[in-house]
Amino acid sequence: MINSQWKALHLGRWELLFKIMDEGSITRVADIENLQRSQLSRMVSGLEEELGVQLLERRGKRLNPTQVALELRSKIEPHIVMVRRALEKTSELEEGDKGSIRFGAMPGFLQTQVVPLIAEFQQLHPQVTFDVIGDDNPKAFMGGECDLMLYYGPVNDANLVENWVTRSLFVPCASPKYLEKAGYPENPDELSDHSGVVYTGRVRPHSEVLVKNGRQQTFRWKSMIRFNNILLAKTAAVEGCGIVLDMPLHHCFEEVMNGQLIPILNGWQIPNLDNYIGSTLAASKLRRVQMFIDFYVRRRREIEGEQKRRLQEKYNFII
Structure with missing residues (x-):
């Protein structure tokens, strides 16, 4: 249930009170903030009534904060600054292209x-x-x-x-150096006579089959070198370590076009993702x-x- 002091939690009221404390005048703050003087006076009276303490006292023409008001300010003002910064940050996030x-x-x-x-x-x-x-x-x-x-x-x-x-298009390929030495496989069965350069990273699932025209077939290697980094796997393939079946086109395009890697298997490939x-x-x-x-x-x-x-x-x- 909301208690009798819930209005005192409104930080905007405290900001106005602190401005009155700085200016020493309700009238001056009312002019600055384009508010009615009576509205500000009621706000101050309301805060004092809700808290049960005096916040401002008049000395001559100037309003001065009481010791209680000064102590409250020291505790409340940092929170106002924090809230304002958070709101400014939110506004900044909503500014679109900034x-x-x-x-x-x-x-x-x-x-x-x-x-x-x-x-x-x-x-x-x-x-x-x-x-x-x-x-x-x-x-x-x-x-x-x-x-x-x-x-x-x-x-x-x-x-x-x-x-x-x-x-994504996966290109099965190997270097000319490797293919000249080990031969050009045209179907998955022939991979059992070849060395595989195998990517093991967690970026994507790894297929145990090759596909072509709706057909699929399993495969196995004579030997393997495993890499958890796709760029290392590409380097190994370029260096002639073996065949890589699942090299993404974007990673091997330049090497295929300049002849460092050659596509193989006559249309058999790892399923695209x-x-x-x-x-x-x-x-x-x-x-x-x-x-x-x-x-x-x-x-x-x-x-x-x-x-x-x-x-x-x-x-x-x-x-």
Whole structure:
């Protein structure tokens, strides 16, 4: 139940009282704040009545604070400052295209694909700043620590607003050096005679089958080298350590186009996954967040669409 002193909890009344204490005059504060003098007088009287203490005393023409008022001010004013700063921060967050974005994604993808787009976005919107978290486990940045995050999905989380970006294309490939030595496999059965470069990171599920034209088939390796970092796996493949089956196109496009890696298996591939950019429910209401989502989705589709087109021109068995 609300007690008789509930009005005294209104910080705005205390702000006005402190201004009267500074000015020494109700009339002057009424003029400054465009209020009626009688309204301010009733406010002061009301506070004194609710608290049961005198807050102001007149000495000549000036109103002076009592010792009780000074002590109350020392305790209450820091809280007013704290509340005001919090409200200013909230207002700042709602200003649309100004402020920060907390961003989470996989380290390898961040390094090669996302950072250039962040730089491009900031050229257009220099007033937006980013706090970036790189982790190969999406759970590390999908628990509310980030406003925006990249992942394979959908995850169908009620706390996220999910935006589909593209369908990831995984390219089975190996270096010319390895293929000249070990041969060019054309179907999954032949992989048992080959060395595998296997990505084990937590970014996505790892398929135990290859697919082609609606068919699927399991596979096994003669030997394996495992990496929990996709860029290390790519380096190993380029160096001739073996075949990598699930190299995302965005990570191997340049190497495939310049001949460092060669697509194999005549259309057999790891099942594709969908790329998503998600935002928290609160962040989805911020204009700068939606601006970046729109920008990111458009640019990723442009980039990956052009990469896929050029790759298919060179290797028509890739779909």
